[in-house]
Amino acid sequence: MKIALLGNGAISRYVQQATLKQGLHIEAFLLRPQRLDENHQSVASDSSIVSSVTALPPDVTHLIDCAGHQGLAEHGPAALRAGLDVITVSIGALADPDLYDDLVSSATEGGSRLHLASGAIGALDTLRAARSGQLDSVRYTGRKPPQGWIGSPAEQILDLQSPLPSALTHFTGSARDAALRYPKNANVAAAVALAGVGFDTTEVELIADPTISSNIHEICASGDFGSFTFSITGNSLPDNPRSSALAAMSVVAEILAINKPIRS
Structure with missing residues (x-):
């Protein structure tokens, strides 16, 4: 390689x-x-x-x-x-x-x-398996500190430069709309959509939360398999607070998996 x-x-x-x-x-x-x-x-x-x-x-x-x-x-x-x-x-x-x-x-x-690459989220293998049966619903919630949404369409809805009184939702809609409107913030929504029920059926909620200091990603899904909720609190890369450490790690993992005789 x-x-x-x-x-x-x-x-x-x-x-x-x-x-x-x-x-x-x-x-x-x-x-x-x-x-x-x-x-x-x-x-x-x-x-x-x-x-x-x-x-x-x-x-x-x-x-x-x-x-x-x-x-x-x-x-x-x-x-x-x-x-x-x-x-x-x-x-x-x-x-x-x-x-x-x-x-x-x-x-x-x-x-x-x-x-x-899986990016900043996990549990995609569970979604891929579950879609072999009937997946009834998949919802992704992305929660970031207010400064994490600076430079995104959230600025048109919330005053991110002033202290927010509480966690506020600035987007609800499909994964397709989220990925197209938030190209620097919604790769996770797209990964969830592709692993599960698709861009137009995956529900997305994006939240600015002043009570947290890291990005929190959550997937809730239900179907023939049962139901699950997965949540991860992600750290950023030391030299760029806007880049997910796990996203970078997932790229490396994909590279290393290419030549493995057994892939897990």
């Missing part, structure tokens, strides 16, 4: 360090043209730095997307058509039906696969 990283932000830097410890080398970095020069000092000296899929070294087999929705939309289809497997944590981007179809057709054309 020869890997290239898309992006060089906090999640990408975590992946770089973790894969290095596992003896894996980053063959190349795929970055925006305007960031090529500024990133030469922050990546391994023997890694190529390119701005397009066609410029990647010919021995690269996997592109690891750490660049967000725009990066996956811009480079994911080209990589898949070129026969590269793509691992992404930008799952919310798949709420766009046109992009979803493009990724499917590109993977089919290239004989490749798009691997979805």
Whole structure:
């Protein structure tokens, strides 16, 4: 397996360090043209730095997307058509039906696969198993401190710069609407939707809560299997409070699972 990283932000830097410890080398970095020069000092000296899929070294087999929705939309289809497997944590981007179809057709054309890292949530294996029967309802609730919603549409509903009197809901709707309206905040909603009943049937509630200091993700589901409630309180990466540590870890786990003879 020869890997290239898309992006060089906090999640990408975590992946770089973790894969290095596992003896894996980053063959190349795929970055925006305007960031090529500024990133030469922050990546391994023997890694190529390119701005397009066609410029990647010919021995690269996997592109690891750490660049967000725009990066996956811009480079994911080209990589898949070129026969590269793509691992992404930008799952919310798949709420766009046109992009979803493009990724499917590109993977089919290239004989490749798009691997979805689990991101900042767990229990997705339970949802995938449960959907083999009848899943009656799946609800995802995302709860963050008010500052965690700054830069999102929540600012149009709540005054996030002033102390909130209590936990306040600023979005209720489908996972598709959440993922499209909150591209930097609702990847978890998309992951839950894809594992369970889909983007349009998965219910989502997003809450700004002044009483917490970490992000809390909760899934409630019921169906033929019974019912379950799963909740996780997630820490952020030390060098970027907006990036989930578990999301970065899930990318590393997906990379390491590729070559395992037995996958758990």
